[in-house]
Amino acid sequence: MLHDKAQHILVVDDDDAVRLLLRECFEFEGFKVSEARDGDELAAHLAADAPDLITLDLKLGGENGLELARKIRETRNVPIVMITGKSDTIDRVVGLELGADDYIGKPFHVREVLARVRAVLRRYQFAPSMADAVPAPVAAGERYAFGDWFLDLPRRELKSSGGTVQDLTTAEFNMLEMFVKRSARVLSRDNIMDLLKGHEWSPYDRSIDALVVRVRRKIEPDPDVPRMIKTVRGVGYVFAAEVRRV
16 A cells, blocks of 8 residues: 555546556555546546546547547646557657646556556655745846847747747746756756746656657757757757857
């Protein structure tokens, strides 16, 4: 048993064998487990109880798991781990952007699923609340130039050299500021989580990957071949653009 009160996992999959496999795995480790075969059963479980984590298949008969994930995320801050046979990169990225905290492809090893589920639960348990977030002071006139962009921290504004303002969400701006201030430094996902903790987005490793994708789309000439925010395989990311104070 992990806690005095067993943590509750809701397994959503239309494959009876997969649900049984996950149920036996989780229950053996002391979790409470519920099962749902489709969106209706998922909704019924959510109305009756509040699970601590949901595992969700992307393809539930004729239903779209991505749409179910979107609906869950609109109303609940519950961890979602997608476990699916779909391996398309687009589905993976869309799933993460919709709020999934991890993505595991079938076939899978139950020990890997268990390890990832535990990691996501720990991150939710220790994530700082927004009430504890204190914005870092920004020096007057603190502005940076890189590539074709100018980042104005006091104004919280990103402009192109032609004067066009690029819209950024709070999370996107915070990540870009973090990278610009630490250019040429390789940052692991743990580093990024520590640096961005306290903001309104869920600072989990897979959410970081999705956020990097969104920032790349805003600043890279070709997001599919990034030249500014580069992936360091097995480690994390590095901001490779030349940065200067202006």
